[in-house]
Amino acid sequence: MDAARKCQAFRMTSRHPDPEAEVCEAIAEEAVTIALGEAGNFILLATPSDVEALAVGFAYSEGLLAGREDVADIRVERTGPWTIRVDLNLKRPPGEIDTRNLIVTSSCGLCGKHIETGLGGSRLARTLKATREQLVGLAAGLRDRQRLFARTGGAHAAALFDGSGVVLSFAEDIGRHNAMDKAIGRMVLEGRDPRGHGILLSGRVSYELATKAAHAGLEIVAAVSAPSALAVEACETRNVTLCCFVRDDRITIFTHPERIGFSAGTSRG
Template sequence: MDNSVKHAIPVSILRLGSTEVELGHRSLIQEAPLIISVNWAQEYSIMRTPGHDEELTAGFLFTEGIIQGMDEVTLMRKCKGEKGGMDVSTLDTGAPIVKRATSVNSSCGLCGRVDLDSLIEGLQPVTEAFPFPAERLHELPHHIREAQALFHATGASHAVALFDALGQVVVVREDVGRHNALDKVIGERLLARRPLASHGAFLSGRASLEMIIKAARAGFPMVAAVSAPTNLAVEAAERLNITLCGFVRGREITIYTHPERITV
């Protein structure tokens, strides 16, 4: 976490009901670009929290449809130099180059897309259908909070966790960007040559369209979020056969699509 957090800086704190300005210190989450060069022909600049860059690279390339798996990657290495970055070489599979803006900020993973509707139309519905107890969903936020070291230090990170059919948390990653955190957990599975489809994804914030698209590419049958989904996220989840749950906190769960996977 050292390169993910800037050491505490001096701040002024004003508390409600007090006229005194208190001096204190706060740690800041780091946000910096990662340049991914693919076959020395296409570059992607991603604003992210430094750390787990190999996972982010693998997950990003996979969820963008640039690669279908790590078997297509012949080289992945960190670039030398002050700016850093990742060099990736892939097999020539004849797949078209993904058309999008070369810069991706930390709040939007779909910026620069040519045709948003085609993102849904081109994806296959998820076929995995494991039943999942509602009680296990209630327990997930607690287990994930324990692993959010970056959030506890700065209060500024998103987290994504993968959980299996038994409700066990497999991996948790944090980042200033929600979609980056999801790419990191997907990348962790890819680099470890572990299966993706037998997992669900838990999001610390809202569920947006981009998160559903990435989940569909990974074959996740379930996406659960602490907050609400967007209308396009619900539409995509319905069409892609993904069980989408929101407001997973406390003793209530809102199931927006495909409730048949949730058992009580």
């Protein structure tokens, strides 16, 4: 399904003050239900493309599956609203899973989760290294991949990368959280492990994105825009390297700079 819809619009400028009719493309946004059996149903407002990857990435970043082998079956139903049913080989008993029927907007992840859940959890290992040059190069190439953004101006992007600066998976969506889940889900569906890699985001880093990355085992979170203070705290606690304002020739490292090739004690002015 096309991720954009044609809309009739009118343009006005200082040179041409009279309205001029034109056809624009607007990014698609629809309710998508992810049905995870005993783990619950989750209604996301998302761009209805790569919906299988969206569902699997969502389950992975919520800790409900560890890899492709945990997906017993996946079915897409389109008789009415989008429904993606994922049968999971659950690693935990249903009583240990936070079962909900929850609406998740395109601008927010699971905002109903307790903050303590994200600030807790295990600290990530330190297996990934990256350089400033690699991160700046990834950010420079991100816009070239953003075809949906080029059409609509309304898409966020996420790209998973390895220690060589190679993009492993890329996705776009109207929601930042959805773009991350799609990129993660693509890797999982291909039988590849997202853990130990990094992710580049096209916008700001919120607390939900930081904790989602930590749950997925992503050691470096890089973004072209700013982080929130709670995102910085979450990354510090979970041993995630957070690099923001990655653009032009600049990066700002907020947490765990050792993965970028230096220790915090060597570069304080």
